[in-house]
Amino acid sequence: MRLCREALAHLPSHVYRPDYDVSRLQPGIVHLGCGSFHRAHQVTATQAAINAMGEKGLRWGIATTAMRRPELVRQLARQDNLFTLLTREPHDTTASVIGSITDSLFAGDPEANLAGRIADPRTRIVTLTVTASGYYLTADNRLDPEADAILADLRRLDEDQPARTATGLLVQGLAQVRAGGGVPPVILCCDNVAHNGATLRRAVTDFAALSGRDALADWIEATVQFPDTMVDRITPTTFADDIADARRLLGGIEDAVPVPAEPWFEWIIGEFEGPRPDWEAHEGTQFVPDVAVFERAKLQMLNGTHMILAYVGGLAGLTTIAEAAADPVLGPIAAHFMRNEQSAGVELPAPRLDRYTRNLMKRFRNPAIVHQVERIGRNGSAKMAARVIRPMRENLLAGRPVTGAVLLIASWIRWFALHEQEALEISITDPRAKSLRLICAEARDDHRAQAEAFLAMEEVFGPPLPRYDHIVSEIAALLHRFDTQEIRQVLADLAADI
Structure with missing residues (x-):
């Protein structure tokens, strides 16, 4: 029946x-x-x-x-x-x-x-x-x-x-x-x-x-x-x-x-x-009366962290968010990113932010929820400004580190670079996929040019970020490391610094 x-x-x-x-x-x-x-x-x-x-x-x-x-x-x-x-x-x-x-x-x-x-x-x-x-x-x-x-x-x-x-x-x-x-x-x-x-x-x-x-x-x-x-x-x-x-x-x-x-x-x-x-x-x-604080916490801390787990996890060969969140290296990187970068501008007491971070990571690790990184990675160009760049901009203006945001953006660019070379098993869905792949094709061996061309897209990233040249250099350096080192080694080195 x-x-x-x-x-x-x-x-x-x-x-x-x-x-x-x-x-x-x-x-x-x-x-x-x-x-x-x-x-x-x-x-x-x-x-x-x-x-x-x-x-x-x-x-x-x-x-x-x-x-x-x-x-x-x-x-x-x-x-x-x-x-x-x-x-x-x-x-x-x-x-x-x-x-x-x-x-x-x-x-x-x-x-x-x-x-x-x-x-x-x-x-x-x-x-x-x-x-x-x-x-x-x-x-x-x-x-x-x-x-x-x-x-x-x-x-x-x-x-x-x-x-x-x-x-x-x-x-x-x-x-x-x-x-x-x-x-x-x-x-x-x-x-x-x-x-x-x-x-x-x-x-x-x-x-x-x-x-x-x-x-x-x-x-x-x-x-x-x-x-x-x-x-x-x-x-x-x-x-x-x-x-x-x-x-x-x-x-x-x-x-x-x-x-x-x-x-x-x-x-x-x-x-x-x-x-x-x-x-x-x-x-x-x-x-x-006012949804703003709930919305900002969710957009940045949940949805933004979903993005880093998806893009970095995909490069590391992890297929689901649960696998990425439970990974002994990527999981702590994501939790640190969520609590210390993505909480920028979220006006909640520190103990509540700590608790929200722990609860979110526990939810992400639920093995019964098969959330594919490929699906979470869709339409990144439409999500980037509100979920990642907004807190990143605040952190830069305040002089705080943005290591996780740089990793996220570099990993997202890397998806398109590998896809352009037909070296990525994950399919990409994005409203600007054609132009982003073209950037990677035209600057295939020039990581700084890739980083500059992506960040110059104000329709994705908004106005130039504070410390723009420094951020371009950091993203370019990570793209170079992705090209020359195993992703696991790159992540291990980053985890050691947080």
């Missing part, structure tokens, strides 16, 4: 399931960017809210949308939009069937009518998880007017065709709300972008202005709420083992799209006006 509404009655008693009639749910939330994280995070928290709210919760179903690849939402639709959350402890796994999705859509399908769904009076909230690269931002977190996808969407708006980017869809939907005199939905960005609510507001108003709709841009700026959020749950890619475990835990019922996740869950949401689900029913969710 395939997982579906009919199968709910046949689940083993140890499997958690919805406490409500999933057939009675109505969509009150539109989501852009259906993927594993969304299902392990917002969808799971929404189920907890509906469970807690009883009859009143049935208005908070989610119409979720795949932006690029339709197969996931098609598989969900075949399962009545049900799926299994596999919560993976180091030595145990629990299964929960999640049923808070009402509709599974594909942005490329004209019949999806996403702008109309955003404008539907029943839609009170729009959430997004399209990844940092899905917003097409420059290093200063403004909409990139030259991005191909943005230019294509501007043409679609001129031709009255459905948009394909998140910003384009929001502009189309909000335009319909304004034209109809309705109340706009609250827009909740749930991606790892600095000041994500304010940043998305600027991107949407920039897009509206670029499309010649200045009055709409002013209305969005004045009327639509874009609270900041911070989201945190490590959610790896689904593999065949996850599908097999779901089948076993569900008593033989087949789920084609289970999602594994760690036990940890955190969702910090800026306070906003209007109706919403009781998301606080899920432990780890809270509404606060």
Whole structure:
């Protein structure tokens, strides 16, 4: 039997399931960017809210949308939009069937009518998880007017065709709300972008202005709420083992799209006006006046450290974040980087920063979470400014060491250099991959030229760093060592100096 509404009655008693009639749910939330994280995070928290709210919760179903690849939402639709959350402890796994999705859509399908769904009076909230690269931002977190996808969407708006980017869809939907005199939905960005609510507001108003709709841009700026959020749950890619475990835990019922996740869950949401689900029913969710300190700690200390584990771990032949974090040399380097460099500007007491560092490294080492370094290493050019360069700049201005940041950047460059030489087994996904490989090809034997050309990309790194020539020299020196020494020896020497 395939997982579906009919199968709910046949689940083993140890499997958690919805406490409500999933057939009675109505969509009150539109989501852009259906993927594993969304299902392990917002969808799971929404189920907890509906469970807690009883009859009143049935208005908070989610119409979720795949932006690029339709197969996931098609598989969900075949399962009545049900799926299994596999919560993976180091030595145990629990299964929960999640049923808070009402509709599974594909942005490329004209019949999806996403702008109309955003404008539907029943839609009170729009959430997004399209990844940092899905917003097409420059290093200063403004909409990139030259991005191909943005230019294509501007043409679609001129031709009255459905948009394909998140910003384009929001502009189309909000335009319909304004034209109809309705109340706009609250827009909740749930991606790892600095000041994500304010940043998305600027991107949407920039897009509206670029499309010649200045009055709409002013209305969005004045009327639509874009609270900041911070989201945190490590959610790896689904593999065949996850599908097999779901089948076993569900008593033989087949789920084609289970999602594994760690036990940890955190969702910090800026306070906003209007109706919403009781998301606080899920432990780890809270509404606060100011998200900034939570966001900065997570972006820098978790996401930034993920990057060093991915790029250095990949060079060292380690395939998962758990392996990299547990490595006897790389693990301590990463922990030192997290606590002593990435905490710059995070206004929390030292004991709390110490505890956060220990907890994060413990989470990273969870062997049940198979988080590939290849996946974490994606789209580095879109992540670098907020996660690494911001604290690095503060540390340089304060005269503090930036050894870890230099190692991270050099390792990232090395990925492209090896890829250009067809000497890297890891595949690279990055919006600027072509130009970055070209830099490495043109300066193949000149490590300083590679370092200078990368750091000169202000759309990635922002304005020139303090002590620019010194940093270029340090990165170039590491690139030279990567070329002439074993990576293990390089790491051992660096670890001895921290």
